[in-house]
Structure formats: structure tokens, C-alpha cells
Amino acid sequence: MKAAMERGAIQSKENSFDVERVRRDFPILTEQIHGRPLIYLDSAATSQKPQVVIDSLTRYYAQQNSNVHRGVHFLSQLATREYEDARVKIQHFINAADAHEIIYTSGTTASINLVALSYGRKFVHAGDEIIISAMEHHSNIVPWQMLCEQTGAKLRVIPINDAGELLLDEFAVMLNPKVKIVAVNHISNALGTINPVKQIIELAHGMDIPVLIDGAQAAPHLKVDVRELDCDFYAFSGHKLCGPTGIGVLYGKSHWLESMPPVFGGGDMIASVSFEKTTYNALPYKFEAGTPNIADAIGLGVAIEYLNSIGLEKIAAYEHELLDYATETIGAIPGVTIIGTAKEKASVLSFTIDGIHPHDIGTILDQEGIAVRAGHHCAQPVMKRFGVPATARASFAFYNTKAEIDVLAEGIQKTIEVFS
Amino acid sequence: MADLSELYQQVILDHNKKPRNFRVLETANRHQEGYNPLCGDQLTLYLEMDGETIKDVAFQGQGCAISKASASMMTAAIKGKSKEEVETMFDEFHRMVKGELDPETTEHHLGRLTILSGVREFPARVKCASLSWHTLHAALAGEDEIVSTEQPDDGL
Numbered sequence: 001m002k003a004a005m006e007r008g009a010i011q012s013k014e015n016s017f018d019v020e021r022v023r024r025d026f027p028i029l030t031e032q033i034h035g036r037p038l039i040y041l042d043s044a045a046t047s048q049k050p051q052v053v054i055d056s057l058t059r060y061y062a063q064q065n066s067n068v069h070r071g072v073h074f075l076s077q078l079a080t081r082e083y084e085d086a087r088v089k090i091q092h093f094i095n096a097a098d099a100h101e102i103i104y105t106s107g108t109t110a111s112i113n114l115v116a117l118s119y120g121r122k123f124v125h126a127g128d129e130i131i132i133s134a135m136e137h138h139s140n141i142v143p144w145q146m147l148c149e150q151t152g153a154k155l156r157v158i159p160i161n162d163a164g165e166l167l168l169d170e171f172a173v174m175l176n177p178k179v180k181i182v183a184v185n186h187i188s189n190a191l192g193t194i195n196p197v198k199q200i201i202e203l204a205h206g207m208d209i210p211v212l213i214d215g216a217q218a219a220p221h222l223k224v225d226v227r228e229l230d231c232d233f234y235a236f237s238g239h240k241l242c243g244p245t246g247i248g249v250l251y252g253k254s255h256w257l258e259s260m261p262p263v264f265g266g267g268d269m270i271a272s273v274s275f276e277k278t279t280y281n282a283l284p285y286k287f288e289a290g291t292p293n294i295a296d297a298i299g300l301g302v303a304i305e306y307l308n309s310i311g312l313e314k315i316a317a318y319e320h321e322l323l324d325y326a327t328e329t330i331g332a333i334p335g336v337t338i339i340g341t342a343k344e345k346a347s348v349l350s351f352t353i354d355g356i357h358p359h360d361i362g363t364i365l366d367q368e369g370i371a372v373r374a375g376h377h378c379a380q381p382v383m384k385r386f387g388v389p390a391t392a393r394a395s396f397a398f399y400n401t402k403a404e405i406d407v408l409a410e411g412i413q414k415t416i417e418v419f420s
Numbered sequence: 421m422a423d424l425s426e427l428y429q430q431v432i433l434d435h436n437k438k439p440r441n442f443r444v445l446e447t448a449n450r451h452q453e454g455y456n457p458l459c460g461d462q463l464t465l466y467l468e469m470d471g472e473t474i475k476d477v478a479f480q481g482q483g484c485a486i487s488k489a490s491a492s493m494m495t496a497a498i499k500g501k502s503k504e505e506v507e508t509m510f511d512e513f514h515r516m517v518k519g520e521l522d523p524e525t526t527e528h529h530l531g532r533l534t535i536l537s538g539v540r541e542f543p544a545r546v547k548c549a550s551l552s553w554h555t556l557h558a559a560l561a562g563e564d565e566i567v568s569t570e571q572p573d574d575g576l
Contacts, residue, residue, distance in 0.1 A: 357483065359459055359461075375459045390459060419433060419485070
């Protein structure tokens with residue numbers, strides 16, 4: 001593991017961020033892939049997990065497992081407390097006004113679908129409009145398309161420029177009283193663009209239109225403050241945030257969540273049930289029918305504590321350094337084109353190589369122990385916009401190093417040699 | 421450990437760069453779309469059938485080196501063959517890329533197509549190699565629907 005140690009020794013001087021120490025928290029980073037040290041550059045797909053998160057799952061199942069909100073016995077109360085404590089940690093993490101504005105879901109996709117189904121059912125009708133952007137992930141396109149099919153509403157799309165930036169002037173013109181919701185991502189998973197969501201929200205609010213932000217890529221990489229943004233809904237996933245898979249969050253402003261009908265019926269979401277009438281439970285439980293994902297919610301709370309212990313600002317600054325270094329290093333290789341060159345970018349580097357399909361890039365890099373994503377990134381309209389069938393994507397997290405980016409550059413050179 | 425040079429052999433790279441029969445076939449009496457939704461690989465296969473015989477074949481589309489080379493080599497291998505012969509090759513090719521048929525030790529009718537046997541060491545790429553064959557199989561069966569590598573009954 002000498003190579004990995006050397007890599008880990010690189011330290012960012014500017015912000016006293018000790019990447020070597022951070023790397024020791026992630027057991028998977030010592031794994032070998034095809035006989036080479038793992039270089040994991042696919043954190044935009046899912047992040048790796050620190051030992052404290054892995055331990056929290058084991059501890060929960062080994063010592064605390066019990067159902068929540070149901071028992072007077074010790075374990076049930078313990079599980080309930082930890083589960084609800086995690087909700088408060090999430091509340092503070094995104095600076096929500098109240099813990100009941102934090103709805104547990106299975107992930108970003110489920111969070112967006114929940115709003116489409118619940119808000120959509122109540123507030124969207126035939127002839128209304130829903131605005132999304134041209135750089136959305138399929139999970140922020142398809143639920144709205146389905147809603148449009150069901151209601152007869154119309155889906156409208158904010159265009160983007162060649163750098164991968166939203167055209168805000170066009171957006172401003174699209175706003176009209178028929179628009180019932182605007183749903184855009186905070187950071188594009190395919191391009192890395194950080195969108196001016198605060199401006200988008202201000203413009204939409206100028207016409208009393210609520211805004212949902214898909215924060216799947218943003219929550220792990222920058223400090224999110226839902227009250228400062230003034231967004232109406234904010235969706236994100238635990239697994240991209242060093243937490244477990246299968247747990248995610250929908251933040252919603254109280255007044256919206258209170259006015260929205262539940263989507264799933266069952267246990268936990270009721271106040272009282274008779275065959276004549278059921279009264280729904282208060283927030284957040286109205287939207288959390290059935291036994292929830294207790295272990296992973298607690299695990300997400302631990303992941304947030306872990307990230308807080310490092311500091312999101314430090315993480316963002318270090319990752320920005322990595323992105324700048326990668327953009328310079330990879331962008332300088334002849335034949336490489338970077339897709340997504342917005343001024344404001346997070347640590348995602350989508351690229352193509354002349355005459356070489358991204359899948360072939362992915363396979364050759366994999367043999368070097370380098371994990372990148374190759375494909376359309378669940379954003380086919382973005383690929384179409386840039387006239388490519390797919391891209392290769394390296395995405396960086398705070399546990400990556402510049403030395404790893406050097407190995408990526410060597411891998412890209414090797415790929416070009418294989419195809420020369 | 422899987423060997424990259426087994427996968428990206430010179431012949432495969434050559435077919436990728438200069439795919440054979442890569443055009444629209446004006447005389448085609450059957451054509452079929454093939455699609456891999458996971459990666460976006462897409463191809464259109466054109467067949468000119470003379471009774472039970474493939475008189476001519478061509479393809480167009482976009483995809484990785486493996487899918488393009490496999491399609492190119494397939495068109496070269498099946499021209500002039502009967503439907504029955506091609507179905508046998510389809511079956512053998514499938515089993516070869518899945519690692520169930522070793523062309524070194526088992527009798528087969530694959531000829532130069534065995535160059536693609538290296539794919540069996542790269543499970544993630546088996547679908548790339550077999551997309552054109554799926555599409556051919558559907559074209560011969562006269563199915564109208566777009567062929568996807570993600571159909572539930574798909575053994576690959």
C-alpha cells in the first residue's frame with residue numbers, strides 16, 4: 001500500500017486540510033482493484049463510507065434494534081430517540097426552521113416523487129405549467145412528466161448555454177401565473193454546474209411560485225442553508241453524503257407540507273383510524289407510513305456529524321482545489337474535451353476523448369484500479385444538448401488526492417495509446 | 421486478472437475504426453433497431469433476405485469499440501449464410517461471450533468471431549458485444565419492437 005500512503009501524504013496547505021488523516025477514516029480506500037490500489041473517482045454516483053458510519057449500523061442492529069414510535073420498552077424508546085435525534089441533526093445541517101420539516105425518504109428520487117404526487121395532486125391541474133431545466137437528472141424529469149400526463153399540465157424546460165449554464169433571462173420570461181412549481185438541481189451531476197438557485201428562487205417567488213431544489217449533488221459538497229435560499233422544498237440522498245444507501249430527505253416548508261395530502265397510507269402516519277374516517281398524524285409522520293428505515297436514518301445522522309467534524313467549508317475548498325487541478329491536468333491532454341465548463345462548478349469532471357467511446361475509457365481505467373462513471377449519467381437530455389452519446393466522468397470527494405488525479409491522467413494517456 | 425490486450429485486440433480496434441458494412445442498405449427488406457438503455461448504445465441493422473438466406477447486411481449506429489467491432493464482424497460473418505446457420509452462430513456466440521463455450525476446446529461455427537472471446541473476462545462488456553446479435557435475432561424473427569439489452573427474459 002506504499003503508493004496509497006504516498007498519495008495520502010499530499011496535504012493541502014491553504015486550508016489545513018489533512019487528507020491523509022481523512023483517508024484513514026475510509027476502510028475501502030485500502031482495497032486493491034485488479035492488483036492496483038483503488039482510486040475511487042465516482043463519488044457523484046455514491047460516496048464512500050467512513051468507519052464511524054459502518055460501525056453505527058452494526059451497533060444499531062447488534063445492540064439497539066427495535067421499532068420506533070411503538071413501544072414503552074427500553075429498546076423501542078432508545079431507537080426512537082436516536083432516530084429522532086438524527087432528524088434534528090439533519091435539520092441543523094441544512095438550517096431548517098423545525099425538525100418536522102425533515103421528512104425521511106429512501107433518497108432524492110423518492111423525495112421528488114413525493115412532492116410530485118402530493119403537491120401535484122392538490123395544486124397542479126390541466127393547463128398548468130411545471131418548469132424544470134435542461135440539465136436535470138432523470139429523477140427530476142420523469143416524476144414531473146408523469147404528473148403532466150396525469151393532469152394535463154405542461155412541462156417547460158429552462159435552456160442552457162454551451163458552457164452548461166442556465167439561461168436565467170429565458171427563465172424569467174417563462175414565468176407566468178400558470179406555472180405551479182419550478183424544480184431545478186443545485187449542482188448538475190453530469191456537468192458539475194453550480195446553479196444560481198437563490199436567484200431562481202427569488203424570481204419564482206416574485207410570482208408566488210414555489211421552488212423545489214434537487215440537492216443530491218450539492219448537499220455533500222457545499223454548505224446548504226434552506227432558510228437563506230428560501231427554497232420551498234429541498235431533496236437529497238444519504239448515500240452521497242457518506243451515509244448509508246436507502247435513506248434520504250425531503251425538506252419542505254411547514255405551510256406547504258401541512259397543506260399537502262399524504263401519499264402512502266398505513267401505520268405511523270395516522271392520528272386515529274376508524275372504518276368511517278382516518279385522521280392523519282402531524283408532520284413529519286403524515287408522510288412516513290410504515291416502519292421507517294431506522295438504522296440508515298441513524299447512520300445518516302452519524303455521517304452528518306462526521307462531515308461537520310471536518311467542516312463543509314473546508315471540504316468545499318479542498319474539493320475545489322482538486323477540481324482546478326484535474327481540469328488543468330486532464331484538460332491539457334490532447335484529444336480530451338471537457339463537457340461542462342461553467343464558471344461555477346463543483347468537483348465533477350465530465351469528458352470525452354476523440355474517437356474513443358466512454359465505455360472503453362471506463363474499462364481501461366478500471367484495469368488501472370480507477371473507478372469512473374461512463375455513460376449518460378441518467379441525464380440523456382444533457383448528452384443530447386452537447387451532441388455526445390455519453391461521457392466519462394471523474395467526480396472527486398474530499399478523500400481524493402492530486403496524486404490520484406495524476407494516475408487518472410496516466411490512465412487516460414494509456415487509453416489513447418491503446419486506441420492509437 | 422483479465423487482460424486488456426485480449427479485449428482490445430488489433431482486429432477489434434481495426435473494425436472499430438473502419439467498421440465493415442457501415443451504411444444504410446437500400447435493398448434491405450428488413451430492418452431492426454437495437455438499443456442498450458444502460459449506456460445509450462444504439463444500432464440499426466439492415467437485412468436483405470433472399471428466402472431463408474441473408475443476401476446482404478449492413479448497419480449504422482453509435483456505440484463503444486466492442487459493440488461497433490462486434491456488429492462489424494457479425495455482418496462480415498453472416499453474409500450469404502442461411503437463417504438456420506446464423507441462429508446456430510447466435511447461440512454459440514452468446515455462450516462464448518458468457519464464458520460457457522470455450523472455442524479452444526469445443527467445436528463451433530464462429531470462425532474469426534472467436535477474436536471476441538476475450539469479452540468473457542469483462543462481464544460489464546458482454547452486453548456491448550451481444551447487442552448486434554440480439555438485434556439480428558429479432559430481425560430474423562420478424563419482431564417489430566425495438567430490441568433492448570434490458571429485456572427481462574434476456575439471459576445476458
